[in-house]
């Protein structure tokens with residue numbers, strides 16, 4: 001599984017309610033710099049956002065457990081035959097330990113409600129309440145991080161958003177403890193496709209990233225932390241100043257692992273393009289502008305052609321598609 005380093009740690013950035021979050025303050029600018037450095041050097045960082053209470057995490061994970069505990073036939077009502085990466089994915093489609101549910105437009109109450117009505121017929125208000133509050137706060141956090149990235153590159157005056165239209169995919173994941181107790185792949189190494197991902201795990205670690213010099217490091221976020229990952233589209237937008245990091249989940253021990261993530265995706269039809277400020281003699285344009293929907297079609301085609309074990313190298317997929 002490659003060599004591990006136990007010495008390197010990804011940056012931990014704390015966003016506390018108060019003056020540091022006043023855009024333009026000295027504290028804000030310090031945070032912008034740290035966010036930029038983390039995105040450029042690691043492609044991820046641990047973020048503590050104290051506006052998201054621990055109790056809400058507990059409620060969300062209890063609702064998620066209730067969902068995964070349902071009998072298989074109830075869960076399979078969530079399968080989306082036209083788009084298998086939405087709805088219920090399991091068991092075995094992405095690995096023997098992995099199961100997941102993906103809910104599009106996860107910060108919209110109606111889409112959470114429709115999801116629960118498919119699974120539970122009468123819906124599940126507790127699930128909707130927990131996740132609507134959680135995903136709205138994660139969207140808020142994502143927006144703050146995006147403003148910090150814009151300000152860190154001096155682009156805040158010109159643009160309020162990296163992409164005008166994006167939506168949040170909520171994905172809930174469960175990884176079974178490996179039967180032998182020995183370390184085993186939970187989720188294959190990949191790079192997230194969208195703009196950015198905010199992940200939350202329920203105290204059982206397993207996330208690993210590959211550093212720029214090729215070492216795998218384990219992340220052990222604190223119980224109140226989230227992990228932010230740069231995705232392909234954010235890297236493309238920044239003309240590859242930011243690093244989209246390869247990551248995976250490795251399971252060990254005897255406890256199942258639960259996690260969920262808010263994935264910010266450009267809506268279909270969005271054009272991903274680096275602003276001219278990122279392109280100069282020292283930084284030639286590395287990726288052509290592209291329509292996000294075409295990128296999705298490209299990698300789904302490759303994915304289907306390759307099957308689970310022969311997928312194209314996820315690290316290179318954006319360069320294979322849009323490299324100049």
Ligand SMILES: O=C(O)CCC(=O)C(=O)O
Nearest residue numbers: 173192199201207249259
């Ligand atoms: O479960 C996790 O912590 C990681 C999941 C992940 O990387 C993904 O769904 O893209």
Ligand SMILES: [Fe+2]
Nearest residue numbers: 190191192247
């Ligand atoms: Fe991921």
